Amino acid sequence: MYKIMTAGPTQVKENVRMARSLETTNPDLDLEFYEFYKETCDMMQEMLHSTGTAYILGGEGILGLEAACASLTEPGDRVLVLDNGIFGKGFADFVTMYGGEAVLFTSDYQCPIHTEDLKAFLEKDSDFKYATVVHCDTPSGVLNDISKICPLLAEYGILSVVDSVAGMFGEYVNVDESKIDILCGGSQKALSAPAGLTMLWVSNKALEAMENRKTPIEAFYANILNFRTYYEDKWFPYTMPVSDINGLRVALDNVRADTGILERHARIAEATRRAVQKAGLKLYLREGYSNTVTVIAVPEGVTDEQILSTMRDRYHVMISGCFDVLAGKVIRIGHMGENANVDDVALTLEAMDKTFADLGVQLLCSMKEAFLELM
Numbered sequence: 141m142y143k144i145m146t147a148g149p150t151q152v153k154e155n156v157r158m159a160r161s162l163e164t165t166n167p168d169l170d171l172e173f174y175e176f177y178k179e180t181c182d183m184m185q186e187m188l189h190s191t192g193t194a195y196i197l198g199g200e201g202i203l204g205l206e207a208a209c210a211s212l213t214e215p216g217d218r219v220l221v222l223d224n225g226i227f228g229k230g231f232a233d234f235v236t237m238y239g240g241e242a243v244l245f246t247s248d249y250q251c252p253i254h255t256e257d258l259k260a261f262l263e264k265d266s267d268f269k270y271a272t273v274v275h276c277d278t279p280s281g282v283l284n285d286i287s288k289i290c291p292l293l294a295e296y297g298i299l300s301v302v303d304s305v306a307g308m309f310g311e312y313v314n315v316d317e318s319k320i321d322i323l324c325g326g327s328q329k330a331l332s333a334p335a336g337l338t339m340l341w342v343s344n345k346a347l348e349a350m351e352n353r354k355t356p357i358e359a360f361y362a363n364i365l366n367f368r369t370y371y372e373d374k375w376f377p378y379t380m381p382v383s384d385i386n387g388l389r390v391a392l393d394n395v396r397a398d399t400g401i402l403e404r405h406a407r408i409a410e411a412t413r414r415a416v417q418k419a420g421l422k423l424y425l426r427e428g429y430s431n432t433v434t435v436i437a438v439p440e441g442v443t444d445e446q447i448l449s450t451m452r453d454r455y456h457v458m459i460s461g462c463f464d465v466l467a468g469k470v471i472r473i474g475h476m477g478e479n480a481n482v483d484d485v486a487l488t489l490e491a492m493d494k495t496f497a498d499l500g501v502q503l504l505c506s507m508k509e510a511f512l513e514l515m
């Protein structure tokens with residue numbers, strides 16, 4: 141068994157695993173399941189301060205991103221894609237797949253989006269049905285300030301779709317205050333349930349936009365409107381994965397009971413970044429660090445694969461490499477959700493200390509010790 145300290149999926153607590161092994165029902169026919177599903181959605185709404193509607197869809201986090209684009213995009217719609225990271229840019233694929241015209245607002249991948257630059261752009265062109273933005277773009281670990289970006293978009297009458305799959309529950313999210321129209325989440329990041337579910341928080345404005353479409357939504361599985369009247373009609377568009385949702389509910393209970401969760405993420409992330417830098421390694425970003433993941437540049441003389449495989453095979457700790465434009469360039473420690481605890485991060489940094497020693501990379505100090513001194 142490996143210690144899973146990747147940038148998601150994260151470790152899953154025992155009570156979540158136990159909930160997933162409870163006896164199951166027929167979720168289409170059991171009226172109690174409709175109550176349970178709705179209560180769970182209501183709880184999600186309350187936790188992230190939303191007065192719209194929340195839904196749980198059976199499918200990994202990517203389904204939520206696709207569902208948002210599929211449900212909003214009509215052929216010819218102009219959509220602003222805020223691109224300062226790999227997931228950010230990726231939204232353009234979903235927009236074009238459903239017939240929209242994706243207009244990229246590209247900015248430096250090593251910093252968050254600067255709201256003033258976005259404002260200057262919107263002054264010249266704001267004819268967009270909606271915009272997409274990633275809260276924490278996990279490959280680089282950049283944290284975009286959705287509390288400023290989404291209200292700015294709203295000023296220009298642009299709906300916002302936010303991917304907070306790797307942000308929510310590790311970083312503060314307030315859906316209503318930030319005027320977010322569709323917030324996308326996943327079960328396997330800071331919420332620390334296994335992969336398999338996507339969660340959506342949808343504003344009334346977004347639902348109206350879907351209902352007022354001139355053309356039908358070109359999807360079934362990714363059609364948010366198919367969930368609109370599940371409760372009144374006692375009818376889900378497809379059979380809900382009961383065990384996944386049982387686990388999700390307990391994971392939500394865990395987060396709700398953990399009142400210090402955001403503060404702990406912040407403290408552990410800060411100490412991790414400082415320890416890594418004190419040892420002489422470089423962070424990938426220049427500013428705008430998310431508290432859910434630390435992204436470290438691969439030092440000269442070694443490859444990401446050497447680091448990852450030594451950590452995994454010799455020290456039984458799994459961390460992440462990267463893909464796309466960051467393939468081979470960075471390694472990533474996921475310290476979100478159940479991973480955000482001092483012991484596991486210390487153990488990970490100890491494994492990294494030993495790995496770099498094994499690979500002949502000289503560090504200026506022990507990252508584990510530097511981290512523990514700061515905790």
Ligand SMILES: *Cc1c(COP(=O)(O)O)cnc(C)c1O
Pocket residue numbers: 148200201202227274276277278303304305306326329
């Ligand atoms: C993890 C993640 C997703 C979900 O996609 P995966 O297939 O699990 O990679 C979507 N967006 C972001 C920002 C994520 O970190």
